[in-house]
Amino acid sequence: MQSKKPGRRGFLKNSAKLAGLAAGGTGVSKAAEQLTNTSKPKGYMSDEQIAYGERSHYVTSKRLPVMSRHSPDEYGLMFHVLTPLQDSVGIITPSSLFYFATHRGAYIPDIDPKEHRLMIHGMVDRPLIFTMDDIKRLPSVSRVHMIECLGNRASAANTTVQQTHGLTSCAEWTGVELSLLLREAGVQPGASHIIAEGDEEVKGSSCFELAKAMEDCMVVYAMNGEPLRPQQGFPLRLVAPGLEGIFHTKYLRRIKVVDKYYLTYNDYGHIQADPRAAQLANQIGPKSVITYPSGGHKLQGPGFYEISGLAWSGAGAVRNVEVSTDGGQSWKAADLRSPVFRIAHARFAFPWKWDGKPCTLLSRCTDELGTRQPSREEAGRYFNDPPGRTRIRGNDNSIQPWKVAADGSVTNGLA
Amino acid sequence: MDLRNRVFLLAGALLVCGVARSQAPDYGVGHPATQTEISTWDIVISPDGKELPPGRGTSKEGAAIYRVKCAGCHGADGYSKNHAPTLIQSKTARSSEGVVPCLQPCVNDANTLAVNAPYATIIWDYINRGMPLGKEGTLKADEVYSLSAFLLFRNNVIREDEVMTDKTLPAVKMPNAKGFSIPVWKHGTPRLPGYPF
Numbered sequence: 105m106q107s108k109k110p111g112r113r114g115f116l117k118n119s120a121k122l123a124g125l126a127a128g129g130t131g132v133s134k135a136a137e138q139l140t141n142t143s144k145p146k147g148y149m150s151d152e153q154i155a156y157g158e159r160s161h162y163v164t165s166k167r168l169p170v171m172s173r174h175s176p177d178e179y180g181l182m183f184h185v186l187t188p189l190q191d192s193v194g195i196i197t198p199s200s201l202f203y204f205a206t207h208r209g210a211y212i213p214d215i216d217p218k219e220h221r222l223m224i225h226g227m228v229d230r231p232l233i234f235t236m237d238d239i240k241r242l243p244s245v246s247r248v249h250m251i252e253c254l255g256n257r258a259s260a261a262n263t264t265v266q267q268t269h270g271l272t273s274c275a276e277w278t279g280v281e282l283s284l285l286l287r288e289a290g291v292q293p294g295a296s297h298i299i300a301e302g303d304e305e306v307k308g309s310s311c312f313e314l315a316k317a318m319e320d321c322m323v324v325y326a327m328n329g330e331p332l333r334p335q336q337g338f339p340l341r342l343v344a345p346g347l348e349g350i351f352h353t354k355y356l357r358r359i360k361v362v363d364k365y366y367l368t369y370n371d372y373g374h375i376q377a378d379p380r381a382a383q384l385a386n387q388i389g390p391k392s393v394i395t396y397p398s399g400g401h402k403l404q405g406p407g408f409y410e411i412s413g414l415a416w417s418g419a420g421a422v423r424n425v426e427v428s429t430d431g432g433q434s435w436k437a438a439d440l441r442s443p444v445f446r447i448a449h450a451r452f453a454f455p456w457k458w459d460g461k462p463c464t465l466l467s468r469c470t471d472e473l474g475t476r477q478p479s480r481e482e483a484g485r486y487f488n489d490p491p492g493r494t495r496i497r498g499n500d501n502s503i504q505p506w507k508v509a510a511d512g513s514v515t516n517g518l519a
Numbered sequence: 520m521d522l523r524n525r526v527f528l529l530a531g532a533l534l535v536c537g538v539a540r541s542q543a544p545d546y547g548v549g550h551p552a553t554q555t556e557i558s559t560w561d562i563v564i565s566p567d568g569k570e571l572p573p574g575r576g577t578s579k580e581g582a583a584i585y586r587v588k589c590a591g592c593h594g595a596d597g598y599s600k601n602h603a604p605t606l607i608q609s610k611t612a613r614s615s616e617g618v619v620p621c622l623q624p625c626v627n628d629a630n631t632l633a634v635n636a637p638y639a640t641i642i643w644d645y646i647n648r649g650m651p652l653g654k655e656g657t658l659k660a661d662e663v664y665s666l667s668a669f670l671l672f673r674n675n676v677i678r679e680d681e682v683m684t685d686k687t688l689p690a691v692k693m694p695n696a697k698g699f700s701i702p703v704w705k706h707g708t709p710r711l712p713g714y715p716f
Binding site: 233476 | 547550563566635636655699706707714715
């Protein structure tokens with residue numbers, strides 16, 4: 105009987121027809137029987153909901169594509185999708201809401217994990233090929249790390265924190281340390297860089313230092329307790345903590361160990377003439393943003409609100425976060441309200457009593473190296489930009505202002 | 520054998536074991552990759568072009584391939600009103616169409632591959648792995664050499680009669696050879712010490 109079901113959706117469509125069979129006790133599940141019985145109270149779950157849970161239909165938080173390009177892009181542009189940070193709580197981004205970027209519009213490769221292979225070769229003693237089963241036999245680690253795209257830039261045109269900061273998310277990743285795989289292959293003396301390559305149509309690839317690969321990179325097959333989502337590189341991806349998002353190669357199929365920097369597919373679009381800009385584009389800086397209240401929120405009136413936000417750094421753990429409720433004239437320490445993992449989002453909070461007057465809310469973070477998040481003006485002064493003409497080089501980790509008006513409406517302070 | 524010799528022998532044995540252990544795999548999981556598997560998969564090309572396969576192509580041959588396989592998206596003159604990246608810089612190309620404002624995000628004139636690439640070999644790698652859209656990986660080596668020659672010629676980097684091969688392509692002097700910086704990552708070090716304070 106089960107095998108004759110025309111798929112779950114078809115099954116539900118045909119539920120009336122099948123209800124007759126169910127009444128005959130021919131093996132249709134009890135839940136389905138309940139679903140088709142109108143005398144049962146509302147709220148009974150479908151087989152689908154029993155098998156894999158859904159959020160409440162009252163919850164409507166959703167991702168948005170940048171530039172509102174919803175459809176597959178026939179011209180092969182990068183395609184970016186923003187996570188709804190204005191609704192975020194805690195530090196883990198739900199897998200369904202995790203930001204992503206692709207090489208070729210909205211196309212996602214369909215990779216059978218049974219067929220997928222990872223090759224490690226180049227300057228190694230033993231070039232190796234791993235199946236997914238091989239990789240899962242090896243000692244695993246689970247770590248919480250954020251990823252942020254270099255395109256995560258705030259501008260005056262943005263209205264919400266989803267638009268200003270939505271190209272970063274944070275998950276628990278499970279897999280094998282890349283250093284373990286490289287030791288299995290036996291890295292040869294003289295090797296200096298690795299190239300990681302994906303298995304999508306364009307075989308997107310990036311190159312970075314072997315020292316970083318050996319430090320803390322992971323080859324992961326799971327996020328947030330289940331296999332990677334296809335948008336996140338199913339069945340295998342690289343996590344290169346703290347490096348900008350494009351280095352976290354999805355659909356990972358190959359790692360080549362080499363003795364020099366190779367400029368390859370993903371790196372080409374990011375070349376910088378100024379060595380300082382190249383540094384700022386490579387690793388994510390110390391950064392924070394207030395997610396509540398933020399652009400588009402509306403305060404109900406004067407009184408108590410807990411200001412809440414996220415802070416992170418590509419260099420390590422967040423040491424502290426400060427909040428200003430007077431546009432930067434004074435700064436006070438915020439509380440860290442989550443476990444503080446290295447190179448991960450940390451949730452901060454600041455108790456605030458709004459007096460009902462217009463004001464500007466800011467946050468800034470300092471990381472474990474003592475590096476502090478700059479304002480746009482501070483960043484501009486470093487590069488001698490003319491006042492008001494600051495262009496943030498590399499990762500935009502500048503301080504985000506949110507303006508609160510007397511009526512409680514919150515807007516982008518850059519506008 | 521006196522005690523001292525025994526100690527030396529034991530130390531020697533430990534040293535040998537230690538060396539052997541550091542060279543051997545810890546887990547022995549995975550299977551050896553054959554040379555054939557490696558050469559089939561390895562499509563990345565280094566700046567010096569050592570991985571380039573044998574082959575050749577000219578700008579004229581490239582022009583014919585470009586018309587059939589590339590012009591549909593990139594335009595007959597290497598730029599188009601579509602979102603496809605500009606391939607021939609406008610100063611040499613804007614003859615049959617007006618200047619088109621670049622819609623962001625967009626690879627624009629300043630990023631024209633055959634001009635901006637610090638090494639000519641990245642042009643080969645990029646076309647070989649990423650083009651044409653939807654038929655990636657179908658171009659033959661000679662076609663990629665020809666298209667590389669075509670783009671280099673049309674952007675005034677090489678002469679029309681120069682033949683691009685696995686030997687000549689890496690030797691092309693690129694106008695932007697010094698126009699990029701290689702980022703450096705160091706353990707426990709700020710990405711740019713002193714920025715912005």
